[in-house]
Each structure stands twice: as structure tokens, then as C-alpha cells.
Amino acid sequence: xxxxxxxxxxxxxxxxxxxxxxxxxxxxxxxxxxxxxxxxxxxxxxxxxxxxxxxxxxxxxxxxxxxxxxxxxxxxxxxxxxxxxxxxxxxx
Numbered sequence: 554x555x556x557x558x559x560x561x562x563x564x565x566x567x568x569x570x571x572x573x574x575x576x577x578x579x580x581x582x583x584x585x586x587x588x589x590x591x592x593x594x595x596x597x598x599x600x601x602x603x604x605x606x607x608x609x610x611x612x613x614x615x616x617x618x619x620x621x622x623x624x625x626x627x628x629x630x631x632x633x634x635x636x637x638x639x640x641x642x643x644x645x
Contacts, residue, residue: 584625586617587621587623587624588616588617588621589614589615589617590612590614591613591615592611592612593610593611593613594613595608596608596610611639612624612626
């Protein structure tokens with residue numbers, strides 16, 4: 554059982570890094586960098602019967618310019634319940 558979870562996480566992170574590399578090589582996603590990601594926290598849980606994955610992600614970032622107001626994250630086919638500023642809990 555532990556081996557299956559370890560294998561899943563290894564495959565998940567391999568897919569994540571492959572996706573990030575592919576995004577950097579796509580001309581349509583070459584954007585002006587307005588922030589630098591400092592840290593990701595990814596928490597997931599599974600509903601095996603429904604074959605669904607649930608989770609939340611915290612992205613800690615550092616603005617690279619004054620008047621920073623927008624973050625673009627690529628996440629095709631994902632559904633968001635909320636997006637909040639962690640320090641205050643304010644909705645974004």
C-alpha cells in the first residue's frame with residue numbers, strides 16, 4: 554500500500570515538472586514575469602469510489618514590480634471553490 558502511494562507521488566511530481574517544462578517551451582505561454590514563485594504547498598486527498606482527487610494549494614510568491622495586481626496560473630479543467638489572500642483571508 555505504501556509503495557502505491559509513493560509511486561503515485563513520484564509520478565505526480567514527474568508529471569508536474571514535465572508540464573512546467575512544457576509550458577516554458579510553448580510560445581503562447583511565454584508571458585512577462587510579474588512575480589517569482591517562492592514556494593508551493595500541495596495537499597491532496599482521494600475518493601477512490603468516485604475516482605476523484607480533492608485538495609488545496611498554497612502558492613507563496615514575490616512580486617517583481619510595483620503595483621502588482623494579477624496572477625495568472627494555468628489550471629485547465631479545474632474547479633475552484635475559493636481563492637483567498639492567506640495573510641488576511643480576504644477573497645481574491
